[in-house]
Amino acid sequence: MKSTVSKALFIAFAAFVAISCSYQQEHQYRIVFLQCCHDEWRDVMNSEMKRELAFHPEINLEIVDSYSDTEKQVEQIRSLAKQKIDLLIITPNEAKPLTAAIEEIYKSGIPVIFVDRKTDSEHYSAYIGADNYELGKTAGKFIASQFRSGGSIIEIQLEMTSSPATERNRGFHDAIAAAPNLKIVEALETKNGLEDINTHIPRILNEHPETNIVFAHTDFLGVTAYKVAQKEGKVKNLFFVGIDAIPVTKGMQDVKNGVLNATLLYPTGGAEAIQTAVKILKKQPFKKENKLLTNVITSDNVDIMLSQIQKIKEQQVEIEREILKITQLNKTYSSQRNRLYFISALLTIVVILGAFLYFLLQEKQHSNKILEEQNLAILEQKNEIEKVSLLARKATEDKMRFYSYISHEFKTPLSLILTPTEDLLQRKNTDLKETHSTLQLIYKNANRLLRLVDQLLEMRKLDAGKMELERSQNDLVAFIKDIVGDFSVKAKQKHIDLQFISPFKELSFAFDTEKLDKVLFNIISNAFKFTPDGGLIHVSILKNTDKIEINIADNGIGMNAEEKAHAFDLFYRGNKNISLGTGLGLALSQEFVTLHGGEISINSEKNKGTTFKISLPIIETKQVLEEKSTAISYKTTYEFDDSEPLLIKNNSKHTFENTIILIEDNRDLNLFLNQKLEKQYNVVATENAEQGWQEILSYIPDIIICDVMLSGMDGFALTQKVKSDFRTSHIPVILLTAKSQIENQIEGTKAGADDYILKPFNQQLLEEKLKVLVENRDRMRRRFSNEVINPNQLQKGERRFLLEFEALIDKNIKDSTLSVEKLSQELGMSRVQLFRKISALTNKNVADYIAEYKLQKAKILLKEEEKNIAEIAYELGFSTPSYFTTFFKQKTNQTPTEWRNG
Template sequence: MQIITAFWLILALTGCSDKKEAKEYKIGFSQCVGSDLWRKTMLDEMKTELSLRPGTKLSYADANNSSSKQIDQVKEMIDEGIDLLIISPNEALPLTKIVEDTYNKGIPVIVIDRKTSSALYTAYVGAENYQVGKIAGEYLANSLKGSGNVIEVMGLPGSSPAIERDKGFTDALKKHPQIKINGQFYGDWLGENTEIELLKNKDKLKNVDAIFAHNDVMATSTRKVLQKLGFSHQIQVIGVDALPGNGGGLNLVSNQTLTASVLYPTGGKEAINIAMRILNKESFSKENILQTVVIDSSNVQLMKLQWARINSQQSDIERQQTLLADQFKVYNSQRLVLNFIVITLVLAVVFGGLAFHALLENRKINKSLELKNTEILNQRNQLIEMSEKAQAATEAKLNFFTNISHEFRTPLTLILSPLEDLLKNEKIKLAAGSNLKLIYKNVYRLLRLVNQLMDYRKIEHKKFKLHATANNLIDFIKEILDSFKHSAEKRNIDLRLIVKESPGVVWFDVNILDKVIFNLLSNALKFTSDNGRIYISIGKMEGTVHIDVEDNGVGMTDTELKHIFDQFYQSELNYSRGSGLGLSLSKELILLHKGNISVTSKKWQGTTFTIALPLGEDHLTNNEKATQEHQSAKLYDQVKIYTTEHDQAVSNEKDRTFEHIKDQSILIIEDNQDLLDYLTHKFETTFEIFTASTGTNGLAEAYEKIPDLIITDVVVPGISGKNLTHQLKSDIRTSHIPIILLTAQGSIEQQVNGIQSMADVYITKPFNFEYLQANVENLIKNRVILKEHYSSDISSSGVKRTANNLIDKKFLNDFAGIVEHNLSNEHFSVDDISKAIGISRVQLYRKIKALLNCSITDYILNRRLKKAKYYLSNEEYSISEITYMVGISSPTYFSTIFKNKYGMTPTEYKKTRLQ
């Protein structure tokens, strides 16, 4: 009974809490054929892995070796609604279109085992058949100690796995000339076909030392034929697959039917892991090549034990799930029992003997509840005490910060006064005018933040007193507008006052309302583009005067509107550079007037703030009213605090017609125009500078200009700096460019996250410019050193070592392979390479120049001459034949460039090699 009571108590406590359920996914798996053991194992691995991920469903379809059927099955899965498709294509070409269509619909596609004829898929998982054959050949060569006779039993003629395994096998045996391949037969992947072929050629089996079959099924049939013919059991038989279970390669090696089997992993588990990474928006590799290993008597028992342990763990999982279901049944049963007990207790009241027992039980329960109630009360008191201490500590910190902020005003004043004197000095202004104006603007910005913080603390402590007077609201607004006219006219912004209906005399505190109007106008100027409009409208409605501040700027989303008046709120969508205090303070100041402030906005269409103030004076107390004579403060003593921020520095465009073109270029991405101008000015004497004020524009500039280095702020409009870095480092066109991240996020976790986004350097604000400059020069210097070191003699090995990440390595390997494959084509051009790799001609030139420090034509010519040099040294071809074999149209031209490269003609070189 106590267990049931505890269970219900826990259920009651947890039932009210919000439960965050894991998102459910539906994965479709289209298999070309599912009848053989290898593909059944693939499906079992997927189901095993999915059993660890509750909520994810698998929709499976077997095409039974029919491409048209497989296409129809994939279409049905898409219609049913799947989140991701895993497909093992029956044939590459017929299945390409449906895979591309699925990918283009935004559904991730994982291709497993066999590829299609297109690169439009999300990820590929599969083993490399060439490597399987090569490992089998190396194993046989080692076991035969470098000499012997072997026979190869291959799969279906013309199938890519059979061709690649055969190539890998023969390439491995080329290194051992004493090992001879006496015969090659096709078993078509089937055991009965293998037996027929081997019995037809039984004479070739007499002197054989080893037989390599392309799968374990054919290898098993090979062993049967050998036993039937009475040949020695010492003949080694090697298969491929090494599957677990009955009839699998592991058991065949274990019972010595097969000498060894090369593991050909199905990739089922890996496919599900990658699928979940894709669905959960985690990083993943597009190409996932599975590793293989030879299973023989030395390690087969270990592999069987591992597989048995996996099966055991899977059984445990299934048993735990069964136990969980049983527990739910027990729970329902106990609930019924509890109801029955309650009914029984009610009936037991009739019986005197049971009533006394029930009374004792109730007393025990009451004592237990009293103890628990006392414990809960103590805990509540402790929480209250801790909360009060935390609130007191927070208040002390805020008071300290407010006092410090108040002390800021004195040094700020002492900075402003000498600074204004320096700006009046024409000699100093000429030498450092732009820097002084930058300091001047940011001192006023800091002063505004200090004033806002102090005003807000006064409101929190109810020390902000209202001194309202009767005023002409229209004249008041006009005077404020005059302060912003200059900033608006410089940007061709239409700033005007529209009086719909005169409100007459309005009671308000001019020293408070001016802060609100100043803040709203300052925000409107900040978020309104050049040539825009800002209208202030005044009208009356139901005993209130309405002041509308309307602009046609960037606007806000619904999410931003919900929090726009929250304290310290900053939009993550607009990346506002404000403190998040101005609008919150404005709302509190309007509430002091017994008024209200609201906002309406649409993204990219504009924003309207509406202030509603009560007319008359009945809503004000006597303490909140003041005579005009008592209004001693100047009405607009803070004009400069709000308008200086919008003063734009005069742009001194330099005449760059005869300016020396710099060797290196830098792209700077920063939304703060002052900081962008500052960095541009500091770096433009040494580097070619490109700029962008949003992450989206910065990404486009990076792809177009391919700079030598990028400096970007983390928080910029559009794409964030970290996402931009990840995109550029993951793109073949820009992966080689060093990137420096600038940010105000200075915690260790944020710095680690920045480096994990693939940035080269992470610098926190405020930063020392010399430190930034040293990092810039160091990154560019290291890039130049790498290019000079590795491009001194361009070769295929040099190409592989120059790249410092996987994307660059793959790009250069593809580039070298395309060039090598087309050396004999005299019409081979840069355009052909661009089309093959999939990037523009200009981007290809810049990428090769950045990685190899040479032009593409020089690289191709160098490879042709190296190839010709090899032919001259090792092959019996004439000079004319070699000329056309390396893609050079004229023997005379070939002789000239060969001599320029190696200091002798091809004929002289050949004679020297012969001697």
């Protein structure tokens, strides 16, 4: 018995020692990498391969160098074909001589991956490398961008038997061909290596002293050429560009040291080659063609690139350290496992002897308990992960559905903008009336898009929890009456009975004027959309002890039960397409009412009309404005979504793009001019300068025609008043007079008149002068539209106004609540007057002008690199850095970080 136990113990101990000392990771796959040659760029490639192999211990990689010997590489390939390898990675030294040998090994069943270079055959598994044609083309484009006035180029080529050399040469020549000011004075092929550069560069520089650019197919060739030119004393005026951008020691460091002016990043593809090899060996999907991206490295971005590469190296060291730890842990694990085997063997012997059975059972039960607890914890984690995954999937689906609806909302107005625009461009004969109607359609749909964007931004603020109420104590009756009054013209046009019914003359109430304005405007606007001509829309207000009710009722088409249930859903589509108002407007209105702590409900039946009821709780506030009239200063930027003409003073049946204020005290002449001009313009006619001035402030017209001899204020005084007021200084003035003396014309010119027409005058001459003034204003708009934000060499008048306006924006730019209303108040003009003034001068609305100013200032701050993105965002008045990033990307298609690093 003792002998048996001793033998069992000896065998178990021997097995333990053997297993404990036998830890070694077995390689499952053998990969051979045939390198064409040896240089620092390929050292980087080999380093990347080894780094990637750290994540794949099952792979054994053998790197074999051919030392630029094509015949030797052919022999190596044929030798490997006879051996047992799983995959071949190769950089062919030359294309044609290696084609047959590589086809043989590929057809034998061994996968082949080309790195950096190819052969003339299509028989290979995958290719990893930069697009050498695009590299050459990018180099040419970069040089063209740096030498717009012209340049002479020396191209230093690799030996043209390799695919990178031929492709880089072709891409470079294509790019230079597109730049007529650039020419290649000579192309030097380095068949004999550096000897060709040392021999021929001095000759070429002497023969072509006009040379100012050297483009080399590699950084090494470029640096060699630099040294030769330096010896010749001709390096000062030369611009050197290479390819490779080897980090630290070469390429990038040469740019940093000023040897090379620029280099193009030529990724090695080492890591990608190993990744592709792993996919091939493990039968996973892979791409055959893997083109690597490039980038131009100059002194502007080389420090950033070097620091990033240094950080990658540090991370690589950390990864290697962790891998070493993992290896040690694996060894420890193996050792512990072997000890466990030994203990198991010992326990088996003890079981045979029957001495330690009880303890073995206890240990086993304990192990099972631990495993059960671990399994339970793993199961709970799995359930949590599934829940999170389900929520993420649902959120993604909601986002995709929302984006889909938004896309549909954009398509209709975009179609109604693009199609009429194309029609206008293709017309040979222009009908003014038809053209104006078409432009109205385009303008209307552009405003639809603007309203949609505004509403999306409002929804985004609500979703982000950034929307806050700004309550103020105001007269609710006057507030609603003012809004209803805005629809009176439209009601008359459609013959709709529009009434505001209130048992109160005034009703003081604390609410956010801006948001409640949008709610009421949207609901009333929708009522007009769905109420036929001759219908009725009644707005009423009631007050209980604890709440106020606002009802908007119409006798329009109404809603069925399903439409009513989803009326406030974002982009709900029932049996017919939704409109903008019902897509976002009602959802936004509901959110604004909820912010007030109120409720909004619908009572509607099909073909019997609809009633919206808004219930708002009465909340006492101590902050009461001293002047109630100033509280209702916000007017919605929405416009009526219809095509009916505006009501003008001459009751014209047409609405034209340009408005003329006609001031003439002779009624016959006034009527005559009115009848003639109303065929092409919106004419507002008055008989005295005082009333004319009020109409000018009201309409902010495009042109003013004024008689000189008027009772009260004469034409000269009115002209001077128009030109001295910055609200109207941009408006051209034509003076009509019977005074033909030259001194009278001089007086009119001094007053600021743009033209002076003597009576009796030729009607055609007047119409032509009007046409020229309108065209000049349009040209000025386009010119100022291009010059805003940077109005150089400012002059008097309009440019001075723009300068003052920009100074006011800059003064308040940090204010996140900056609005058109605030700017107009500080300028001493109404919101409408400011809008028309800016639009007339720059062809932009005020919001776009402010946004453009912030964008340009953001670019200036980003260039300075003294502040981070968050600091810049708050300095520009954005509520959050994320909102600033979204705004900047919408305008430039780049994030602020990308723009700063670009």
